[in-house]
Amino acid sequence: MSNSLLSLKDVHANIHQYNILHGVNLEVPKGEVTMLLGRNGAGKTTTLRTIMGLWQAHAGTIELAGMDVTRQPTAQIAKQGVGYVPEDMGIFSDLTVEENMRLAAVSAPLSQERMDRIFLAFPPLKTFWHSAAGNLSGGQKQMLSIARAMAEERQLYLIDEPTKGLAPAIINTMAAALSELKAKGATILMVEQNFEVAKYLGDHCAVMEDGKIIWTGPMNELAQDNELQERLMGLNMEAS
Numbered sequence: 001m002s003n004s005l006l007s008l009k010d011v012h013a014n015i016h017q018y019n020i021l022h023g024v025n026l027e028v029p030k031g032e033v034t035m036l037l038g039r040n041g042a043g044k045t046t047t048l049r050t051i052m053g054l055w056q057a058h059a060g061t062i063e064l065a066g067m068d069v070t071r072q073p074t075a076q077i078a079k080q081g082v083g084y085v086p087e088d089m090g091i092f093s094d095l096t097v098e099e100n101m102r103l104a105a106v107s108a109p110l111s112q113e114r115m116d117r118i119f120l121a122f123p124p125l126k127t128f129w130h131s132a133a134g135n136l137s138g139g140q141k142q143m144l145s146i147a148r149a150m151a152e153e154r155q156l157y158l159i160d161e162p163t164k165g166l167a168p169a170i171i172n173t174m175a176a177a178l179s180e181l182k183a184k185g186a187t188i189l190m191v192e193q194n195f196e197v198a199k200y201l202g203d204h205c206a207v208m209e210d211g212k213i214i215w216t217g218p219m220n221e222l223a224q225d226n227e228l229q230e231r232l233m234g235l236n237m238e239a240s
């Protein structure tokens with residue numbers, strides 16, 4: 001795909017002695033949202049961590065904006081404009097919301113304009129600006145985790161299950177904030193188990209199984225095909 005910002009070609013990765021990724025091929029188009037879906041243990045988190053350099057690809061290539069970033073150190077990949085929102089949120093519980101945000105802005109101090117944009121998306125962060133992050137609710141912690149990725153200009157966001165364990169009302173807030181980010185032209189690769197959220201935000205979709213991508217296509221194609229969903233992911237969407 002010619003407009004790919006991120007491109008994985010035949011990526012293999014091990015975790016300790018286990019071979020987890022068995023040749024991942026994935027194209028992430030610029031300015032669009034790609035959903036990485038699949039059953040538990042399929043390798044979705046491992047794929048994001050390998051892109052971020054947190055696990056090493058032992059074969060294959062990872063290109064970001066045409067540059068080979070395979071096996072670069074994580075700090076170097078972050079410096080090239082990749083914001084990562086890990087599943088465990090990666091926030092510092094003992095620090096305040098403000099300190100968490102200021103630490104996330106590595107290449108330039110957090111501007112007022114950026115802070116205003118973040119407060120608009122996530123009002124509780126303004127309310128609890130001087131509170132310890134550890135005291136935030138689960139949903140507020142997730143907001144802080146995404147806000148940290150937004151603390152700088154990014155060319156790519158890697159977001160791992162941002163709605164996991166959240167109450168429906170908070171899921172809506174989260175989806176609205178991510179939709180704003182999308183409307184600003186962000187390129188996002190996101191793991192999401194909530195199929196409603198995946199349908200709402202996704203332009204493209206890649207489905208993983210056993211360390212490989214087994215299906216790629218437009219999100220609406222998968223969303224409209226119950227049989228395909230069930231075959232690829234064991235989903236039964238009759239209820240939704």
Ligand SMILES: Nc1ncnc2c1ncn2[C@@H]1O[C@H](COP(=O)(O)OP(=O)(O)OP(=O)(O)O)[C@@H](O)[C@H]1O
Binds near residue numbers: 015018038041045046
């Ligand atoms: N630190 C680890 N040590 C050993 N095996 C691991 C480790 N982390 C992940 N794995 C294994 O790698 C495989 C892929 O895990 P991964 O977390 O990437 O899957 P996933 O698709 O994100 O799953 P989920 O939807 O459950 O989060 C699984 O079999 C998992 O048990």
